[in-house]
Amino acid sequence: MRSRRRHGASRAESMAVELHLCKEGASRIPMESERANEEVVTSMAGGCVKWAGWVCSRAGKPLLFRRTMGVSLNHMVLEVRGGKAGEGGVTGRKPSWLKMKMPGGSEYLKLLSLVNEERLHTVCQSAKCPNMGECWAAGTATLMILGDVCTRSCGFCHIATGRPPVLDLEEPVRVGRAVAMMGLKHTVITSVNRDELEDGGAAVWAETIRQVRLQSPGTSVEVLIPDFCGDWDALQKVLDQKPDILNHNIETVPRMYRVVRPQAKYRRSLELLQIAKHQGFVTKTGMMLGIGEEEHEIDAVLDDLVAIGCEILTLGQYLQPTANHLPVMRWVHPDEFAMWKIKGEERGIRHVESGPLVRSSYHAEKQVRAHEVA
DSSP: OOOOTTOOOOHHHHHHHHHHHHTTTTOOOSSGGGGGOEEEEEEETTTTTEEEEEETTSSSSEEEEEESSOOOGGGOOOEOSSTTTTTOOOOEEEEEOOEEEOOHHHHHHHHHHHHHTTTTTEHHHHTTOOHHHHHHTTTTOOOESOSSEEEEOOOOOOSSSSSOOOOTTHHHHHHHHHHHTTTOEEEEEOOOOOTTTTTTTTTHOOOOOOHHHHHTTTTTEEOOOGGGOOHHHHHHHHTTTTTSSSEOOBOOOOOGGHHHHHOHHHHHHHOOOOOOOHHOEEEEEEESSSSSSOHHHHHEEEEOOOOOOOOEEEEOOOOOOOSOOOOOOOOOHHHHHHHHHHHHHTTSSEEEEESSSSOOOOOOTHHHHHHHHH
């Protein structure tokens, strides 16, 4: 397979790319527009090769196509060297409060074996969550349905972007079985975006919740769902299955959507949460800090969430997964996270989980218990 040397790449790196492709036995991925012949190598970071081109979303809008192959070791890197060329960002070693527990131990290995045996995906692995070691050692994981290839190209996310595989209709049964085998009191399920599907994957979402209820009736279910491109009939398929917590992340402030979530809309995400709230669901959302937002913009988002009755908010430090993703613009100190927790709860958000390593499903089971007490 031929590849063009990206601008600034050394001859040695170009050779490494070609050797990697030969080793993986990769074949050319056809594109769906006239720009297919502009396919180029855009980066080689942490043992991964990324390709870029253009495909169309269901709405007919272009989105960046990325294909990741190989195994990334980027989470082992101790230094940050900025981000995409010319976009700045912090440099140097990560601050001490961002130390992570390395995966290991009997419970971790047990869970890893179960995930592999049932041919499941977890967002913990795909998104390189910094809490994977802690959560898996405790026997909890966030299961990811609808495959592990996303149709969107968010600037912060490490999940592979491209043309998803054929829909796996047996996946809901395997998810239900895995939840039962893990003996979970609370499970979190999320998914990639599947904008190429008529309902965005809502039918599979509904069947997955049904299977968890059937095979593990004592387990409470939290769903972290996509926006279904604003198709509220598709959303209703999920709501009809009565998940215990309805989570949809806004991710960042409105001004940053163009680069952080180019195929999403801030107001559409708020509307989704509001629809769920009006039907009596416990609603939850999450946002990253340190990706370029300003303090007054965070304040405005808190006001928006209070206005729609959102009950749970998670705030965490943005961590750049590879050099080809958006750079970290600042390290947010734990004291600032503590401040936002106080501000959010004083304004009326019932529970704010806020800290550098907090992610959407971090301590999710504790949030459920707190809601039951309240």
